[in-house]
Amino acid sequence: MAANYWESSQFQRFMLTRFELAELDSMHMLQLTSREITHIKIYFSSLVLRIGKRLRARQEIVATALVYFKRFYINNTFYDLDPYLMTATCLYLACKVEENPHHIKQIWSESKAAFAEVSPDIRFPYDVPDIAECESYLLEEMKFYLVVYHPYQVLLDVSEQIKLPKPSLQAAWSIINDSYQTDAIFVYPPHVIAVAAMFLSRVVDQGSQSDVEAQQWFADLNVDITDVLQVVSDLLVLYGLWNTYSEEKMPELVYRYIADIAASN
């Protein structure tokens, strides 16, 4: 499993087509514009990252938590379960699964602090047992499939192989982080995302373009290039939307959205 993505539950059970993803997004279209949908994705990714930083959790843990978050809301709405509570819970479970457990009280207090830092409007009226209870729902919803594959390991393996210069490696790493604000990990295998990130990082980092070995490596690559370009294009769309994103407005948008779903139920 840890060695073979193709046999993983992630590949066999949790992959979606771009069409299915669009269908899922369209379910929110009654209440939200497509731009707002993306903003909400950016918002909760940044919240998970923020709590993760406070816990000094490494990037894979944050990424695993984000995948859990997304998996939960494929068949549920923010009205069914408060996304702020789910954010904290996803991190709690991801820390355990990635063998870097934190005490539940610490998760609770760091989450509370992170939310307060973002906005006083965020309501987090929960206590420690709420996270534990929420965890059991998250586990059930995911049918207890907990192992998640990420592009980071692929990037590290490849960068060693082609001696990727450190700035390019770092740039690619950050681009992979950004990819979790899109749904790439639900559509493409991790290596495709890693290649897309490396590709994009080389565009950004012109300095190492002369690296013949890396160019040859890209040329020899046996990866569907249209997939890679699709990931790149999704990332570019995301970067475009960053300009219109404003974190201060998000708590209100989220609560308005939840109230709208409640009203339509």
Next chain:
Amino acid sequence: MENYKRKREKQRVKIRAKYEIIGFISSGTYGRVYKARPREGPPIELAIKKFKPEREGEARPSTGISQSACREIGLCRELHHENIVELCEVVMDDNAIHMVMDYAEFDLLSIMQHHTHHLRKPLSELVVKSILWQLLNGVAYLHANFILQRDLKPANIMITSSGVVKVGDMGLARVFRRPFQTLYNGDKVVVTVWYRAPELLLGSRHYTTAIDMWSVGCIFAEMLALRPIFKGEEVKMEKKQIPFQRGQVNKIIEVLGTPAKDQWPSIELMPDFQHMKQFRHYANALKTWYTNTGHKSEAGFQLLSSMLEYDPERRSSASDAMEHPYFMEEPRPVKHPFLEQNISYPKRRLTLDELCDAKPPPHPKMHPDSSMPGSSNVNTVS
């Protein structure tokens, strides 16, 4: 959360609506294991492991799923191999997690005990070889997937009625690729003491798949002799201090001899190396030990020695061991050794408890293994 809770409760299927609980198999710190069969579909036998709710009697969970349940479920969900116990599904019911798994009629400990106490004769070479080969096959799969089992011992080797090995109990298993902290920091004590590798006994902070191979070597030896090869007295932990396992180390050097520097170049770097000075000098007596078991195969001896190498770097890997000449020699290993040799062992004894569907018999008997040493003494400290 209330909205989701209502929604979930409507979907939830009760474990006993889906499965008939035939009997109670065993219990441990984690909870209880039952034998069951599905109420619909083909009449197969299954094992259901019911984890204890965190704290008995508490209305709400307080810290959620335990690290060990999280490991076991997370890993088993991804593992699919004929020599690894298969996890069919996980059901949440009655605030407890239930793992529905393959059922195996025997475990290696109960089979060896049957030979010791009832048949009073050793396991046949075909059986030993077939079980060992399948065990290696399962362990090689785990290692190829960057998983350490960390608690290999006869009680955790499940065997079906035809003789197919299923490595079970992944509660201590973990992925070792790119650990965030040393494995030692995660769990201070791993592997039941009789099966614990010398590098662990000497306090190594970093360890590898070689620790599982040491356990496999011990299990191989135990199948040959029908008693643990290194049956040391465990030093109990006091005041959360991890003790040096003097008795266990002594048992090992009595058989394998005092480790010399050229045999294990990095031994002096082990944190607890200074303890080695307290032992008297022994010569290697493994050959004598092996001869005394009555086994004659030289290849078998070579294989055993290669798994009981002191130096973890020189110890045989599971995939190399599978290629060993011992397995090319007659009798060759087979997939269903019990069928092949027409052997049958007494079935697992079941008892009944309040969860079971049948009525309890007038005189319930305990499972014969539950009081045996080494069957439930996993030592974990987190």
